[in-house]
Amino acid sequence: MNIKRVMIAAPKSGSGKTGITCALLKSLKNKGIKTVSFKCGPDYIDPMYHKNALGVPSYNLDTFFTGEKSTRSLFARNASGFDFAVFEGVMGLFDGVGGVRADGSSFDLARVTKTPILLVIDAKGMGRSVIPEILGFKSYDKENLIKGVILNRTSEGMFNILKPLIEEECDISALGFIPDMKDRAFSSRHLGLVTPDDTGNLDEVLEELTGYFEKNVSFEELEEIAGSAEDIEAEALPETVKDDSKQPVIAVARDEAFCFIYEDNLTELKNAGAKIVFFSPLHDACIPEGVAGLILPGGYPELHLKELSENTSMLESVRKAYEAKMPIFAECGGFMYLQKSIEDKDGVVYITTGIFDGELKFKGKPVRFGYVTLKEKSPNFLDEGEEIKGHEFHYFDSDDNGSDVICTKPFTGRTYEAVKDFDNVWAGFPHLYFPSNPSFAIKFVEKCVSFMSK
8 A cells, every 4th residue: 555654753752742743633634635643552642632632533553462464454454545644653763562672662663564754852952962863763773764853842043053964964854843832732641641631722732833833844845755655565454244133232431531442442343243332431321222232441530530439320320231241341440440449549439330349549650561461261252372462551459450361461471360351241450452363352242242132
């Protein structure tokens, strides 16, 4: 396939990738260019900015999750019909699994998809010192993918001085700069950026940032670099044979408290024959009528504990679904919601569904963090010996996390038990990426079909 594309990457986190990516996406939208975006790695919040704030379809791609072949196929599937693709990198350009492996890194994704890279350099407090930083990254780029740089948090005067030096000494295009926006930058929370819904002046900040981008960054050079991307060959992903007469409806929680959902997870469920409807544990009185499955994704339930605990009709509705043996998939925040109680940062205890006996508390630091490979002790949602990949990132922990699945850390090989996995239920802290093993989604939908037929 052939589509114009670039990756916005940086030497480290906090360099301004998300802001510049959003500015580019908004600029492309302003120009009427049909654009799709991709986030490298297991991140939910950055795609929310791409999709919720800008109206641009956004997906995750990760070479640890899906390897080279499937990653290219996922890219091809989700980029089909678009004219321009923007990739946003993760962490530093070469930071993959364990911070040191190639797979999972922005660079590996760029390599696999043959995507030119624009390196964002946080140039605040720097002058000519940006040159050895650029040269160092270029020398480490064995694929010659780094095609340009954008200087962030620098002045017009300094950029005009540095531009000819960068282009002469680094043999690379200096496309432009973004001035220091000081307190106008996107805010952060313990899992990353604050979600778009919690950013009161987001539209205003994006307008200002896009204005700087369109004024100070050469779109002509950027478009030329994007157009230089090589064609890639990608195999079509297998289609699942569907029986529309047995199409189960799956209710997926989606609101301010439960918002961490991979778009490709929903696609895998649809490909397996399901219809998706959304509901809000915060605002609705009960789960939708006539559904045959329930998905409670992660998010920030800890920020809405009072409202969640006071919505007693919803708590009862979820309990009844469990008691009726409806298939339930719950991860991280959704798993927290199924426990007996959650104690917030201030020591206030809130009662939740009580389906499980666990009591959760805030630990003040990441409890478990990073990629995991998961294998069931007894086959249920996967066949014997199969694995699925995911990640964990949470500050709360339970005294009853489950022990039905073996989780393996891919870098160290360390293993630990997690997840409540029995009958029609999978509930635990790990977030799963269904395309890493589509059989999981197929099995879940099959369980929903069986439930529907009872």
